[in-house]
Amino acid sequence: MSFRPPDAAHILVVDDDDRIRQMLTRYFEGEGYTVSGAADGSEMHSQLKLRNVDIILLDLSLPGGKDGLDLAREVRTTSDVPIMMLTGRDDVIDRIIGIEIGADDYIAKPFHLREVHARLKSILRRRQPAAPKQNADDDKLIRFEGWTLDLARRQLLSQGAEVELTTGEFDMLATFVQHAGRVLTREFLMDATRGRQLEAFDRTVDAQIVRLRRKIEADASQPQLIKAVRGVGYVFTGKISG
The missing domain is CATH 3.40.50.2300 (Response regulator)
Incomplete structure (x- = not known):
């Protein structure tokens, strides 16, 4: 679209x-x-x-x-x-x-x-796709575990084929890969993906992550890329390769 x-x-x-x-x-x-x-x-x-x-x-x-x-x-x-x-x-x-x-x-x-x-x-x-910028970090492709995330074009690719993500799912994944290895609280994720103050229901964030896991995890019931940290939030553990 x-x-x-x-x-x-x-x-x-x-x-x-x-x-x-x-x-x-x-x-x-x-x-x-x-x-x-x-x-x-x-x-x-x-x-x-x-x-x-x-x-x-x-x-x-x-x-x-x-x-x-x-x-x-x-x-x-x-x-x-x-x-x-x-x-x-x-x-x-x-x-x-x-x-x-x-x-x-x-x-x-x-x-x-x-x-x-x-x-x-x-x-x-x-x-909206980001406008082209010279030497801008946002224009680079981020690769992890066989996936390619194109921040400029707002696309997630698997072996060259695009996987459709909603606005919220893309923003959530972009936030995770840009903070790989760091434990992120639900409040941080809500602020980073919504861009404004919103009623930060814990389960709203959880539901968004459940949807995202279904699309990027080999087995969503045993996630290996987005892991929960009990009592704190979530951490992206996928290996970033570029």
């Missing part, structure tokens, strides 16, 4: 409340974005087939038998498009599940439009 500058991005708002869809549409169109709307999962999938979307604002509670978590899980089977979950429930378990299935952020209703915009811009900014 290619990403345009944040001010030209295409946003898909999925919410069964007409007022919220219209409010978000008016606001983001006023900020220069292209916005499409959907009231349920069926309309969401139709929009995704018709248009290239840069980010989905997805309500948790939806009609039709499938809630936002179900739809996020379906999207993740075919796409790494960023997802920001919107919810009227302040349930920690829902947040953990949302992050575990690949949501990039989570914001509770009622929300301030400027906060939604700030978080959305942060997600899109992290998804």
Whole structure:
């Protein structure tokens, strides 16, 4: 998926409340974005087939038998498009599940439009490939245990083939490889990967790491690259070769 500058991005708002869809549409169109709307999962999938979307604002509670978590899980089977979950429930378990299935952020209703915009811009900014720089450390390829992490292009490669990572998964892996051998607390990982203060639920970080392990570990049940340090956090033990 290619990403345009944040001010030209295409946003898909999925919410069964007409007022919220219209409010978000008016606001983001006023900020220069292209916005499409959907009231349920069926309309969401139709929009995704018709248009290239840069980010989905997805309500948790939806009609039709499938809630936002179900739809996020379906999207993740075919796409790494960023997802920001919107919810009227302040349930920690829902947040953990949302992050575990690949949501990039989570914001509770009622929300301030400027906060939604700030978080959305942060997600899109992290998804953009870095601009070429001469002699910049960020442009180098980092190799570990048969994997290649391209920080500039935000790609993870295995034998030349790209492995899709969500925004959060890539940021988490980049943080680990750049601090290989160092024990990182959950608070450090949250700050490093979100770029702002966020409710630092321990299990939210854990869920993100579980997803990442499934993609890079030979056996996710017995991880050899990202190991837990009881009572402290996690450490990346893979051998960095360049």
